Amino acid sequence: DAKTTQPNSMESNEEEPVHLPCNHSTISGTDYIHWYRQLPSQGPEYVIHGLTSNVNNRMASLAIAEDRKSSTLILHRATLRDAAVYYCILRDNTGNQFYFGTGTSLTVIP
Amino acid sequence: NAGVTQTPKFQVLKTGQSMTLQCAQDMNHNSMYWYRQDPGMGLRLIYYSASEGTTDKGEVPNGYNVSRLNKREFSLRLESAAPSQTSVYFCASRWGFEQFFGPGTRLTVL
Numbered sequence: 719d720a721k722t723t724q725p726n727s728m729e730s731n732e733e734e735p736v737h738l739p740c741n742h743s744t745i746s747g748t749d750y751i752h753w754y755r756q757l758p759s760q761g762p763e764y765v766i767h768g769l770t771s772n773v774n775n776r777m778a779s780l781a782i783a784e785d786r787k788s789s790t791l792i793l794h795r796a797t798l799r800d801a802a803v804y805y806c807i808l809r810d811n812t813g814n815q816f817y818f819g820t821g822t823s824l825t826v827i828p
Numbered sequence: 829n830a831g832v833t834q835t836p837k838f839q840v841l842k843t844g845q846s847m848t849l850q851c852a853q854d855m856n857h858n859s860m861y862w863y864r865q866d867p868g869m870g871l872r873l874i875y876y877s878a879s880e881g882t883t884d885k886g887e888v889p890n891g892y893n894v895s896r897l898n899k900r901e902f903s904l905r906l907e908s909a910a911p912s913q914t915s916v917y918f919c920a921s922r923w924g925f926e927q928f929f930g931p932g933t934r935l936t937v938l
Contacts, residue, residue, distance in 0.1 A: 750925070761832075761918050761929025762871065805870055813922065814859065814878055815886065818870030 722806045722819035729825045730796045738791040738822050740806030745786050748811035753791045755802040801826045832930035834919050840936045841909045849904040849933050851919030859922040860902040864915040909937045
């Protein structure tokens with residue numbers, strides 16, 4: 719069974735904020751929430767991660783629900799270079815088991 | 829730094845043939861991983877190596893073997909390829925919470 723569920727696709731206008739949701743209702747207390755993105759014909763690249771508190775970095779923000787059963791990746795101003803598949807991932811506390819969802823394909827409209 | 833490199837980029841095998849996918853990283857990371865990505869799906873972990881000299885199974889290890897040759901290199905071997913192993917294979921290494929992925933090997937088994 720999938721550990722994370724995400725919408726298959728989303729669209730956003732350029733320079734507008736994008737909220738990418740993820741459900742992970744079976745998350746355990748020690749699982750970290752990671753987000754990676756994958757550009758066409760490339761390997762995934764790290765975006766952001768968190769455990770319980772909301773997180774910000776130069777690429778994005780991560781909002782984690784209080785019960786930790788869902789999270790949202792926020793891109794503050796979408797650019798054409800942000801068009802990619804975004805994966806919500808649970809990582810176990812050993813740091814070695816990463817469980818990818820099926821991802822959300824983000825289209826950015828100029 | 830080249831980061832994570834994989835060879836070959838493309839490979840076509842016949843059912844029953846064997847081959848080894850090569851992966852190397854020049855970032856002095858301890859942990860390395862092999863994933864497979866089937867069309868329209870997220871990545872699934874095949875095997876990982878938390879440190880030189882150790883390897884462990886991931887979600888989908890059947891039909892594969894791995895060797896952690898030294899700290900830099902982690903190879904994946906298919907002893908008797910099957911059409912179900914047609915996929916894109918990604919190698920990654922990890923530093924702290926972040927995984928760094930190679931460009932992938934696209935394998936087709938006829």
